[in-house]
Amino acid sequence: MNCFLYNSSVGKKLVMSISGCALVLFIIFHMSMNLTALFSAEAYNMICELLGANWYALVGTAGLAALVVVHFVYALILSINNYRARGAQRYAVETKEPGVSWASKNMLVLGVIVLVGLLLHLSHFWAKMQLVEILGGHESEVGGQMIAATDGAALIQYTFSKWYNVVLYLIWFVALWFHLSHGVWSMFQTAGFANDTWYPRLKCLANIVSTLIFLGFAAVVVVFFIKAQCGCC
Amino acid sequence: MNFTLKIWRQKDAKSKGAFETYKVTDISADTSFLEMLDILNNNLVHEGKDPVAFDHDCREGICGMCSLHINGLAHGPGQNATTCQIYMRKFKDGDTITIEPWRSAAFPVIKDLVVNRGAYDQILQAGGYVSVRTNSVPDANAIPIPKADADESMDAAACVGCGACAATCKNGSAMLFVAARVSSLAKLPQGRVEGARRAKAMVAKMDELGFGNCTNTGACQAECPKGISIAHIARLNREFLAAKLQD
Amino acid sequence: MAFKLDAKIPAGALADKWSNHKAAIKVVSPANKRKLDIIVIGTGLGGGAAAASLGELGYNVKVFCIQDSPRRAHSIAAQGGINAAKNYQNDNDSVYRLFYDTIKGGDYRAREANVYRLAEVSNLIIDQCVAQGVPFAREYGGLLANRSFGGAQVSRTFYARGQTGQQLLLGAYAALNKEIAAGSVKSYPRHEMLDIVVENGEAKGIIARNLVTGEIERHGAHAVVIASGGYGNVFFLSTNAMGSNGSAAFQCYRKGAGFANPCFTQIHPTCIPVHGTQQSKLTLMSESLRNDGRIWVPKKLEDVKALRAGTLKPSEIKEEDRDYYLERRYPAFGNLVPRDVASRAAKERCDAGFGVNETGLAVFLDFKTAIERLGEDIIKQRYGNLFDMYEEITDVSPYKEPMQIFPAVHYTMGGIWVDYNLMTTIPGLYAIGEANFSDHGANRLGASALMQGLADGYFVLPYTIGDYLSKKIQAPKVDVNSPAFEEAEKAVKEKIQKLMSINGKQSVDDIHKKLGHIMWENVGMARTEQSLKTAIKEIQALRKEFWKDVKVVGDAMSFNVELEKALRLADFLELGELMARDALNREESCGGHFRSEHQTEEGEALRHDDKFAYAAVWEYKGMDEEPELTKEPLDYEFTHRAQRNYKD
Structure with missing residues (x-):
């Protein structure tokens, strides 16, 4: 294949940048959707029903899956390449360079945590919802009771009543925060839309985006956990 | 001042290297780091031992020859300085100082602390020039260049080609070096003419030589003795992508 | 046998000499250029520019430098700027004024014709460098900025912050890279020339040492260009780079090239x-x-x-x-x-x-x-x-x-003697930039070194070398297995062997520091007959000490910095004596050469134009032999020689 997106370093990075950008946009959409669950279970379930296993939701899911695969496979290819470029002999002493963020040097590790979290999340939700519908079913057994494939609110309630899920999800969100705090400004840099004037702005934007995403997702998890503990509502 | 030095010793490219420990005593705080190594080497010669090989030449921070990784930092402590511009007053009396060569697959060790940076020459040979013949050029003032552009070009042109960027990068990427040249020429009307061709050729050569991929950590910029900004990497990306999208 | 020096200065009015000369000299056709090989030693402004321009013309060029990349030559360290007679500041500058300032600055010990040519091509250099993408300082209107420099009353110095040498060198290096990519120039970094090979009185190539492996190599060519810079490091402490040395030039001197005005040192x-x-x-x-x-x-x-x-x-x-x-x-x-x-x-x-x-x-x-x-x-x-x-x-x-x-x-104004074509007394051997002696007389003005290096490399040598090479188009490739190469290689190997085997008590630097001390005290800023005689005696003794007591550790067939330094010091120990001899001979004060016996009442340099209006050209006679002096008279046809006056 003789395409710069495949055989040049800058091209490969562009693929990371664009796929990453699309995933961030999806995450923002997902977060907004989640937030409705805080206010109204019915509203949330309406959205679940709307998406369900309709053709556009399926196309969207397939697209997202492809983005995740591309983002991850390219990350692996680039990382292996980078590891080799570093040479066999490593420095005996390494000191952190001033002004270099921890996240920027650990994007692969953070990415893997995010991916593992994603798989867990898919098993908790997607496997009980869209997958069930794809397989022709309408409900599945969760924790000893049958839950409808469109009853996302019930799944949320159930999942975050367990403290260990809360902990795992929060770890996942923290990893995502770090990943995005570098990734969001970095995608502009890779695409060539950055300069010394814009670095502070872009880094500020990255921090705002990653923090909002963290807070949005974490709020749902924490609120549902607290609700479950009170048992009042 | 007295120091303990842990220095990487390696006989030649093929041999396996190891650290050796040396002591230097009575060093004045005004001594430069490389003068301190000169003193060590003179002592080693008197003892009949092989002195430590290290690259250096102008000792004014401009030739780009010196290339030591000192206590985990390229060119040692101190911002915007090459190894030869480091003075012993930056260290504490009695410190142990670890000195290593550049570590990067594209910079193989030749001996001790000396590495082969020929890869950088090869990248520039791929396109880091303006194709003009001697004596076939217009008057120097024929094309006015905005001062801001000339200044930005100069910022990038300050690169001394020392290799600290690739040596410090966890990905072994040479992007800052390549970007400095591409960006410097891209900001001038004389360099614009071949801008697309240059960006493509230099990136291709950089990839071919086994340098890694930039992940925008900014470590290169932090360690660059000339303080060259990664904004030039953004410009390189822009130049390269724009060129490729037109193909 | 004294030299028969012919500077080959063209006849005619000062302003026409260079044009007339260019029109008169022979050229080599493109087809024939491909058959001709040229070796360039050094990759600074002179060597880099020359190698690039010669490669561009179609010659096969091999370029050598001791650093790990051509970009690191010491021209890179020049800070202030480069002069040119553009008159962009409208302060009544002109080619003549630049010429006159340079001649006067050099205290009337440079050749008028050479200096005028230098001033004439200075403007082309700025054009060339701008076209190469050198980011010179600019004014808000987008035009080039200038600053003023010592020895001039006009602002004619072009600059790129405090890194003008670096930027100009990167320009020349880029031009060189273009030719390396095109295949017309082959680059040999980390290689040091250890001898020049002369056959039938003509330069035929060099013996070089690969500084990484220690191997001794032979390289043949139809012409050899020495662009190895100056020899200021004879003083041990100088502003020159640690690796700067006079050895390439000194080998030429040893093989019969005249060495001119060695005592002219700029402090x-x-x-x-x-x-x-x-x-x-x-x-x-x-x-x-x-x-x-x-x-x-x-x-x-x-x-x-x-x-x-x-x-x-x-x-x-x-x-x-x-x-x-x-x-x-x-x-x-x-x-x-x-x-x-x-x-x-x-x-x-x-x-x-x-x-x-x-x-x-x-x-x-x-x-x-x-x-x-x-x-x-x-x-x-x-x-x-x-x-x-x-x-x-x-x-x-x-x-x-x-x-x-x-x-x-x-800086050292002295260097290998060259004629108007920049050819030394050995046919086929050229010297350019700081390595030659021709343009700065007894003192160089600030921002003129860069000008001379680039003038020689871009605009003079590529033309003048053709005149010699046009006679070589029938000559076959140089045979590096000839007796001359055999002999030169053998001598180099023996010298290395000798240095490695002394195993004395002093390191190379120990002895170099002693030499530096002798030079600074006796052949430094002020010299006297007594100090110079002392210097000659002490250097001779130190040289003997060196060959008996130096300690060179390591292996000759490997990367060995001590050996490199020892080889260079061996030459400095002879060059230092030559400098002292030249200073002793020149019983006057001029420019950088100040003999305390010869000063005005106000303590200014006192020239003796009646006796010393000549370039002193020395011929090598052996390590411990007195060199022979030949004088090249310096006739001042176009300027009036006067006591330099910077008072009013």
């Missing part, structure tokens, strides 16, 4: 003073600082004592107690007198006991007035990087206290 007035005995290198502070800095020492000796004791800060000394001695002695040029004048004036004050540091060997360069006049911001813009560099080295901020400076060896 740069603004260097950071020596701080101790362990120092390896001196750092230059750009001459451009003299544009805004004022040089002074205290008027009162008690202030000097207090300064040395550390009880008084320089900034506390009152204006009326300061002696701005350059402004006092040279009202017209003030702090911008030529380098030799400024250096000697500093020495005069220090000798009189007014040196301001513990060693008594420093004067102040003060920016107080400039900061008051222009503000700290403007000064920071102009000299920020130099001020930072100074503070890094000395731990003193020049914004608060004046800099301390002292003269140090910087």
Whole structure:
């Protein structure tokens, strides 16, 4: 294949940048959707029903899956390449360079945590919802009771009543925060839309985006956990 | 001042290297780091031992020859300085100082602390020039260049080609070096003419030589003795992508 | 057998000589250029520009440098700028004025025709460099900016911050890279020329050592160009790079090339003073600082004592107690007198006991007035990087206290003798840039070294070399298995073997420091008959000591820095003596050569044009033999030789 997106370093990075950008946009959409669950279970379930296993939701899911695969496979290819470029002999002493963020040097590790979290999340939700519908079913057994494939609110309630899920999800969100705090400004840099004037702005934007995403997702998890503990509502 | 030095010793490219420990005593705080190594080497010669090989030449921070990784930092402590511009007053009396060569697959060790940076020459040979013949050029003032552009070009042109960027990068990427040249020429009307061709050729050569991929950590910029900004990497990306999208 | 020197200066009016000459000399057709090989030693402004231009013309070029990349040649360290007679500032500059300033600055010991040509092509250099993408400083209107420099009353110096040499060299290096990519130039980094091969009286190639493997290699060519720079490191401490050396030039001298005016050494007035005995290198502070800095020492000796004791800060000394001695002695040029004048004036004050540091060997360069006049911001813009560099080295901020400076060896005007074509006394052997002697006379003006290197490399040699090579188009490729190559290689190997086997007690640096000390004390800023005779005797003794007692560790067939240094020092030990001999012969003072016996009542250099208006060209006769002197008379047809006057 003789395409710069495949055989040049800058091209490969562009693929990371664009796929990453699309995933961030999806995450923002997902977060907004989640937030409705805080206010109204019915509203949330309406959205679940709307998406369900309709053709556009399926196309969207397939697209997202492809983005995740591309983002991850390219990350692996680039990382292996980078590891080799570093040479066999490593420095005996390494000191952190001033002004270099921890996240920027650990994007692969953070990415893997995010991916593992994603798989867990898919098993908790997607496997009980869209997958069930794809397989022709309408409900599945969760924790000893049958839950409808469109009853996302019930799944949320159930999942975050367990403290260990809360902990795992929060770890996942923290990893995502770090990943995005570098990734969001970095995608502009890779695409060539950055300069010394814009670095502070872009880094500020990255921090705002990653923090909002963290807070949005974490709020749902924490609120549902607290609700479950009170048992009042 | 007295120091303990842990220095990487390696006989030649093929041999396996190891650290050796040396002591230097009575060093004045005004001594430069490389003068301190000169003193060590003179002592080693008197003892009949092989002195430590290290690259250096102008000792004014401009030739780009010196290339030591000192206590985990390229060119040692101190911002915007090459190894030869480091003075012993930056260290504490009695410190142990670890000195290593550049570590990067594209910079193989030749001996001790000396590495082969020929890869950088090869990248520039791929396109880091303006194709003009001697004596076939217009008057120097024929094309006015905005001062801001000339200044930005100069910022990038300050690169001394020392290799600290690739040596410090966890990905072994040479992007800052390549970007400095591409960006410097891209900001001038004389360099614009071949801008697309240059960006493509230099990136291709950089990839071919086994340098890694930039992940925008900014470590290169932090360690660059000339303080060259990664904004030039953004410009390189822009130049390269724009060129490729037109193909 | 003395040399029969023919400078081959073309006839005609000064302004027409170069044009006439270019029209008269032969050229080589493109088809024939492909058959001809040229070796270039050195990749600085001269060598880099020459190799690139020759490759571009179609010759097969091999270019050698001792550094790991051609880009690191010491031209890179030039800070201030490059002169050209563009008259962009509208201050009535012209080719003639640049020519005249250079001749006068050189104290009337340079060739008029060469200097005029230099001034003539200076404008082409700026055009060339701009086209290559050299980011010269510009004004807001987008046009090129200029600054003024010592020895001139016009602003004709083009600059790229404090890194002009670097930017020009990167331009030449880029041009070289273009040719390397095209295949017309082959680059040999980390290679050192150890001998020149001469066959039937013509240069046929070199013997080189691969500095990584230690292998000795033979390279043949139809012509060899020496662009290896100057030999200032004979003084051990100088502003030259650690690796700068005179060996390539010295091998040419040894094989029969004349060496001209070896005693003309430039001592740069603004260097950071020596701080101790362990120092390896001196750092230059750009001459451009003299544009805004004022040089002074205290008027009162008690202030000097207090300064040395550390009880008084320089900034506390009152204006009326300061002696701005350059402004006092040279009202017209003030702090911008030529380098030799400024250096000697500093020495005069220090000798009189007014040196301001513990060693008594420093004067102040003060920016107080400039900061008051222009503000700290403007000064920071102009000299920020130099001020930072100074503070890094000395731990003193020049914004608060004046800099301390002292003269140090910087450049050598002397070098291999060349004719108007830049060819040495050995046919087929050329010398360009600092390695030759031709353009700066007894003193070089600031911002003229870059000009000369690039002039020779881009605009002179590529034409003049054709005149010789046009006679070689029938000559076959040089056979590197000929007896001349065999012999040269054998001699080199024996020399290395000898050095490795001495196994004495002193390191190369130990002996080099001793040589430096002898040179600085006796062949430095002020020389006397007595000091020079002492120097010759001491150097001869030191040379014997070297060949008996030097210790070179390691293996010759590997990367061996000690061996490299030993080979260079062996040549310095002969070159130093030659410099002293030349200085002894020249019983006058001119430019950088100051014989204390020959000075005016005011302490200025006193030339003796009746006896010494010549270039002294020396011929090698053997290591311990006296060299033979041949004189090339310097006729001044177009300028009137006068006592240099920077007073009014």
